[in-house]
Amino acid sequence: MTLLRVEECRGEQPFASHASSRRPKTLQRQIAEALRTATQASVLFPWNLRLYSLFQIGLSESHIQSIISRRPQLLFSRVDKTLKPKIEYFQLLGFHGPELGELLSKNGILLSCSLNKTLVPSVKCVRQIVNNEKDLIKVLQRYAEWIIPRQQRVLDNAAFFKSCGIVGSQLSFLMTKNARLFAMRESLVRNYVSRTVNLGFSVNSRMLVHGLRTISSMSIVKFNRKLEIIQSCGFSRDEAMQMFRRTPGYLADLRRG
Known part of the structure; x- marks a missing residue:
């Protein structure tokens, strides 16, 4: 042993x-x-x-x-x-x-941490965002260390996302895919949203959450490298950006061959 x-x-x-x-x-x-x-x-x-x-x-x-x-x-x-x-x-x-x-x-x-002062309120906070108990368990399994001690930050960032039009099932999607985003400093979260909008995703559009998920999952350098992979296949940078705006999740999953 x-x-x-x-x-x-x-x-x-x-x-x-x-x-x-x-x-x-x-x-x-x-x-x-x-x-x-x-x-x-x-x-x-x-x-x-x-x-x-x-x-x-x-x-x-x-x-x-x-x-x-x-x-x-x-x-x-x-x-x-x-x-x-x-x-x-x-x-x-x-x-x-x-x-x-x-x-x-x-x-x-x-x-x-405290059961009544931290655990229970934080789990209740996450439960208000996700769609069901299955998603709640998934979020806790992957991100508890991030979100449990930062309940107020999670609430504040959730409110900000809602003000950008990310609500309901979209907010739940973002939580299950990248709950760490909810636990980040407000200035960093706003920067991610600003970058996403500058890349062509409109506030209150249904594609904003998908663009934000991809942008928040990688650095600017890594983002540009992935665009270069697409360009190496014969596409221009504008065409690569159009592909990203149509299917932003594709860029997040793209790997070098």
Whole structure:
């Protein structure tokens, strides 16, 4: 069984900084042993009970390793008052077993932030934007680390997109395709919209959201390189731009041969 590399964790360390250089290796062995004897909760050290609570709900060893390496302070969280309520909340949302493990291991902040002050309000915010629960789960799986701690920014950017005519299913489309855009600074978001409009997409048009999705997914240099790929096939730059305006998603998916 692979041992946790706790000595490489960032953030709060499980033991005091004055501990000997051999202490992290001892901690590794204790965590590994906790996972191997997870069914014997009574014999675990107090902080190992946190590992047991994660193991008990079906998280794999690799998931637990990822969670603890990202947030070692969770070893000192209170199971009943801190970890368990959050885990139960995500189970109610539809995350179970490996799917829950993937969510928590890739988004360490979910077990560290406040349930009532951050998690619940932020999920409610996303739910108001996306079309259905399936899209909600998809957004959380891919972008929770970005959007959960930035609820107000998500709301403000959503309001701005609506003022540009990106509403309803289009707003949901943008959230599921690039939720990070909702978590960016307002000045950066406005710059992306301005660039999209300058390239020929009108505000309040149904194509604006598709152009914005492509423009926000790449740098100006990369955008120009992709236009050059089209031009290398015998098209002029104007023709390449016309193709982009008709099917902006094509440019986002274009790869060099």
